[in-house]
Amino acid sequence: MFLAAILxxxxxxxxxxxxxxxxxxxxxxxxxxxETRSIDFKEGRQTVAxxxxxxxxxxxxVGFRSLTAPKGMQVLEQNYQFDLISTAAILNxxxxxxxxxxRAFGNQxxxxxxxxLSAPTAIVPDQNGNQNMTYNGMVIRTDDGxxxxxxxxxxxxxxxxxxxxSKPTLLWDLISERAGTNQVELSYxxxxxxxxxxxxxxxxxxxxxADLQGWVTVNNQSGATFRDAKxxxxxxxxxxxxRGGRGMGGGGMAPMEALKSADAFAEQSLFEYHLYTLQRPAxxxxxxxxxxxxxxxxxxxxxxxxxxxxxQGYGSFYPSEGQVGTGVMSPQVRVEFMNTKENGxxxxxxxxxxxxxxxxxxxxxxxxxxDQIRHTPRNEKLSILVGKSFDIVGERKRTNFERVSxxxxxxxxxxxxxxxxxxxxxxVVLERHWGDWKVTQTTDKWTKADANxxxxxxxxxxxxxxxxxxxxxxxx
Numbered sequence: 001m002f003l004a005a006i007l008x009x010x011x012x013x014x015x016x017x018x019x020x021x022x023x024x025x026x027x028x029x030x031x032x033x034x035e036t037r038s039i040d041f042k043e044g045r046q047t048v049a050x051x052x053x054x055x056x057x058x059x060x061x062v063g064f065r066s067l068t069a070p071k072g073m074q075v076l077e078q079n080y081q082f083d084l085i086s087t088a089a090i091l092n093x094x095x096x097x098x099x100x101x102x103r104a105f106g107n108q109x110x111x112x113x114x115x116x117l118s119a120p121t122a123i124v125p126d127q128n129g130n131q132n133m134t135y136n137g138m139v140i141r142t143d144d145g146x147x148x149x150x151x152x153x154x155x156x157x158x159x160x161x162x163x164x165x166s167k168p169t170l171l172w173d174l175i176s177e178r179a180g181t182n183q184v185e186l187s188y189x190x191x192x193x194x195x196x197x198x199x200x201x202x203x204x205x206x207x208x209x210a211d212l213q214g215w216v217t218v219n220n221q222s223g224a225t226f227r228d229a230k231x232x233x234x235x236x237x238x239x240x241x242x243r244g245g246r247g248m249g250g251g252g253m254a255p256m257e258a259l260k261s262a263d264a265f266a267e268q269s270l271f272e273y274h275l276y277t278l279q280r281p282a283x284x285x286x287x288x289x290x291x292x293x294x295x296x297x298x299x300x301x302x303x304x305x306x307x308x309x310x311x312q313g314y315g316s317f318y319p320s321e322g323q324v325g326t327g328v329m330s331p332q333v334r335v336e337f338m339n340t341k342e343n344g345x346x347x348x349x350x351x352x353x354x355x356x357x358x359x360x361x362x363x364x365x366x367x368x369x370x371d372q373i374r375h376t377p378r379n380e381k382l383s384i385l386v387g388k389s390f391d392i393v394g395e396r397k398r399t400n401f402e403r404v405s406x407x408x409x410x411x412x413x414x415x416x417x418x419x420x421x422x423x424x425x426x427x428v429v430l431e432r433h434w435g436d437w438k439v440t441q442t443t444d445k446w447t448k449a450d451a452n453x454x455x456x457x458x459x460x461x462x463x464x465x466x467x468x469x470x471x472x473x474x475x476x
Contacts, residue, residue, distance in 0.1 A: 015039045015050045015184070021229040023193075023284060024275075025218060026238055027350065030058075031193040033226065035186045036067070041176040045076075048174060051167040054190035055082070055223025061189035064172060068182040077173035085164045091119040091138075093161030101140060103153035112151075114142035120150075168223070192222035193284075195233050197294060197352030199373075201335065201384065202365065203302065207358075210302045210337070212345070214295035214352075216265075216276075220284050228281040233265070235350035235375055236273030265294055267347055274348040297344040302337040305383075306425060308394045308415070311432040328395045330388035331427055333369070338381050349376040354384050391421040392460070394429075400471070408475040410440075415468045419460035429456040429468060435476035442470035 018035040025031045039048055059080040066073045083089060094116050103110045118139035137150040176182075200213045216233060220226075265276040276294065284290065309332065310325035335356055339345045356368045369386035376382055400412035417427050431446075431454040439446070439454070449455045456468055 015048065017052075018227075019183075021226050022232070023226050023229045024232040024234055025193055025195045026234050027195050027197075028238060028240070029194040030189055030191050030240075031222065032189055033187065033224075037184055037186060039182050039184055041073075041179055041182050043176060043179040045173070045175050048172045050170045050186060051165075053168055053170055053186075053188065053224060054192070055168045056190050056192035056221075057168065057170075058189045058191065061187075062170060063187040064170075064184065066182045066184050068180075068184075069178070072177040073182070074175045075172055076175065077171075079171040079173075081163075081165055081169045081171060083164055084168065085160065085166050088119070088121050089164055090157060090161060091116065091155070092122065093164065094157050095119055097161075098158060099140065100156040101148075101151055101153045102156070103151065112140070112142050112148065114140045114148070117141055117147075190222045190224070193218070193220045195219070197235075197350040199349075199352060199354045201300075201302075201354060201356045203335070203356065203358040203368070204299075205359070207304050208302060210300045210335070212295070212297040212300055213293070214349070216292045216294045218284060218290045218292070220286055220288050220290075223286055225286045226284045229284055231278045231282045231284065233276040233278075233350075234270070234273055235276065235348065237375070238273070265292075274350070276350075295347065295349075300337050300344050302335050305334045305336060306331040306389055306392060306427045307334060307430065308332070308396075308417070308427055309430040309432075310394075310396045310415075312430070326397050328393060330390070331392055331394055333386045333389050334383050335386055336381060336383045338379070339376055340379055346378045348378060349373065349382070351375045354382075356384060356386050391419070392425060392427060393418045393420065394427070399469075404473065405475075408473060410471065410473045412441075412469065412471045415456075416465065417458055417460060417468070418465045419463060422462050424459070424461050424464075427458045427460060429458055430454070431456070431470075433472055433474060435474050437472055437474040440471045440473055442468075444468050444470075446470075 016038040018037050020036040022034040023031050024034075033054065037050070041048075057080065062078060062080070064075060064078065095118065097116060098113065099116045100111060100113045103112075116138070118136050120136065120138045122134050122136050138155075140148045140151065142148060170186075195216055195218045198215045198217060200215070201210050202212075203210045218231075218233075265278055267274060267276050269275075278292065282290070282292075308329065310329060337343060337345075339347075339349060351374050352372070354371045354373055356370070357365045358368055359365055369384075371385045373382060373384070395416045395418075397414055398411055399414050400410070402410050404410050413431065415429055415431075417429070419425060430449070432452050433454070434452055444456050444458065446454045446456045454470075458466055458468060460466060
């Protein structure tokens with residue numbers, strides 16, 4: 001009978017350190033680890049142990065196979081032991097055994113010995129099967145028959161209880177047809193490791209050109225260090241089934257300029273995702289945050305847009321007879337550009353934060369704003385929300401409201417735009433209406449952006465004040 005639950009890893013065939021490691025990191029907080037190791041097999045049935053695995057491993061994802069003799073090995077059982085040595089674990093497993101407690105009273109030390117009746121903490125399952133830590137307090141029955149409740153002091157035990165280990169350990173009960181050194185491949189998924197993309201867009205003085213730098217931030221909290229690993233990053237929304245408790249179970253594109261370096265990332269399509277492979281080994285230490293250069297683009301053509309969108313987010317609950325989307329407001333400031341090869345880019349951009357900078361008159365870089373982008377394929381437009389305009393003020397109000405019938409209304413709106421700058425600029429005014437709507441009067445030309453949106457492009461001279469006015473009839 002295979003006794004993995006009580007067999008010490010020291011009695012099992014040990015594995016060497018990995019000779020090759022590959023880590024694919026997903027930006028959803030997990031990673032796929034693949035390692036090649038050498039193990040000396042005996043002929044027949046035996047136990048094999050690997051200790052230095054990630055403590056946040058998903059046990060039902062473990063794969064183990066011989067590269068030397070794939071058909072010469074049969075795995076009977078696979079076990080993941082994670083009952084690690086700790087003060088709480090030792091005391092919990094020492095209930096019913098003899099312990100010694102040393103207490104200090106000023107400069108005097110007092111020692112008592114007896115049997116531990118209750119450990120300070122205990123793991124108690126609730127009605128849903130979740131494991132919860134509860135505090136019980138320590139109880140000792142001393143050799144003279146006293147019951148000591150919740151004493152404070154230094155506790156000594158005679159031995160480490162059976163089954164506790166110092167590191168998370170994978171154990172296999174297997175049969176090998178022959179003795180000798182085997183190259184084996186170990187693969188598993190671990191939580192606690194993720195990557196995020198971050199971008200720095202620096203506007204040049206004219207605001208119509210910019211430089212872009214992309215960075216990758218890898219955060220490893222998995223409980224393992226991966227030395228000289230081949231690191232890959234997968235960008236995309238990978239579906240994962242809901243997970244319960246621990247269980248056991250048996251065409252690339254043309255790269256950008258920065259990716260041509262032998263030490264940088266190369267990108268390729270993989271299924272419906274994109275894979276970025278670092279072209280050099282990297283050590284990913286446990287509890288480390290590592291930043292790596294991802295991409296670079298120069299002289300991107302960008303457009304600054306001012307957008308006044310007073311009804312964004314109100315949805316189909318409008319119209320109503322209340323004052324919605326009125327008052328003084330500042331237009332959004334957005335920087336937009338195309339992710340195309342002709343514009344110096346043309347590669348998939350993983351989701352991440354965009355910081356926008358510009359140099360001031362002294363040449364110092366200043367941050368203008370920050371936004372978050374989704375996974376963005378090539379040949380798509382990016383629209384980065386930078387902030388709100390300081391010197392252009394918008395004011396929207398409804399100047400007339402009348403009910404035409406039980407299910408229709410007529411409204412008149414005014415949007416006043418005040419340019420307090422010494423230079424001309426243009427504001428895009430978006431007006432939103434729902435139901436069956438029709439504009440009957442207007443002071444300015446507009447276009448229908450979609451079924452619910454009017455779009456006015458309002459050119460403002462320096463220090464100019466302009467008012468857009470229109471009347472709309474709505475039925476629902």
